Amino acid sequence: NAGVTQTPKFQVLKTGQSMTLQCAQDMNHNSMYWYRQDPGMGLRLIYYSASEGTTDKGEVPNGYNVSRLNKREFSLRLESAAPSQTSVYFCASSEWYRLEDTQYFGPGTRLTVL
Amino acid sequence: KNEVEQSPQNLTAQEGEFITINCSYSVGISALHWLQQHPGGGIVSLFMLSSGKKKHGRLIATINIQEKHSSLHITASHPRDSAVYICAAPKDGNQFYFGTGTSLTVIP
Numbered sequence: 001n002a003g004v005t006q007t008p009k010f011q012v013l014k015t016g017q018s019m020t021l022q023c024a025q026d027m028n029h030n031s032m033y034w035y036r037q038d039p040g041m042g043l044r045l046i047y048y049s050a051s052e053g054t055t056d057k058g059e060v061p062n063g064y065n066v067s068r069l070n071k072r073e074f075s076l077r078l079e080s081a082a083p084s085q086t087s088v089y090f091c092a093s094s095e096w097y098r099l100e101d102t103q104y105f106g107p108g109t110r111l112t113v114l
Numbered sequence: 115k116n117e118v119e120q121s122p123q124n125l126t127a128q129e130g131e132f133i134t135i136n137c138s139y140s141v142g143i144s145a146l147h148w149l150q151q152h153p154g155g156g157i158v159s160l161f162m163l164s165s166g167k168k169k170h171g172r173l174i175a176t177i178n179i180q181e182k183h184s185s186l187h188i189t190a191s192h193p194r195d196s197a198v199y200i201c202a203a204p205k206d207g208n209q210f211y212f213g214t215g216t217s218l219t220v221i222p
Binding site for chain 2: 031044090096108
């Protein structure tokens with residue numbers, strides 16, 4: 001089992017360009033999450049999908065859109081990238097959207113917006 | 115205002131030392147998570163605990179819900195323990211308030 005996979009691992013964009021970060025999990029998990037991690041700040045939730053067919057905003061959703069393509073895949077799209085979106089992005093999944101469920105993280109995507 | 119505060123921010127230890135990382139939180143919670151972020155960036159969940167103490171190998175986590183404080187201890191520290199340790203307090207559902215992490219370096 002690969003767990004949670006993310007593509008790409010690294011990406012450099014110019015301001016205004018768009019891109020989609022891909023995430024997939026093979027653990028048959030129902031819930032998936034997108035976070036960003038910036039120096040000196042804790043992980044911040046961008047969007048989450050508590051179950052297939054639903055998506056909800058997290059703490060910092062502005063400038064992003066998501067798609068829960070199926071139970072396995074949850075993508076994050078930047079329509080018009082800005083330098084403030086330079087960050088490391090992590091996808092995670094959990095069996096259910098419950099306090100006691102462990103989240104499993106992908107390896108991260110390091111995004112630089114010039 | 116940070117709902118979760120960790121101390122210290124950075125910690126350097128000699129191999130074999132006993133290490134303590136602290137986490138204080140201001141929200142009312144019933145459990146707390148500890149995560150480990152490897153130097154390469156990968157994040158793994160270490161513990162979820164709601165009371166008392168949990169042990170996994172050389173790692174021990176304790177929590178005092180009334181005092182809103184948790185500690186992560188590492189006994190007989192080793193260079194491979196070098197990582198960022200993050201505590202996280204549940205918000206609702208499976209959302210969290212994350213601490214900013216404690217960066218630990220263990221020197222041989």
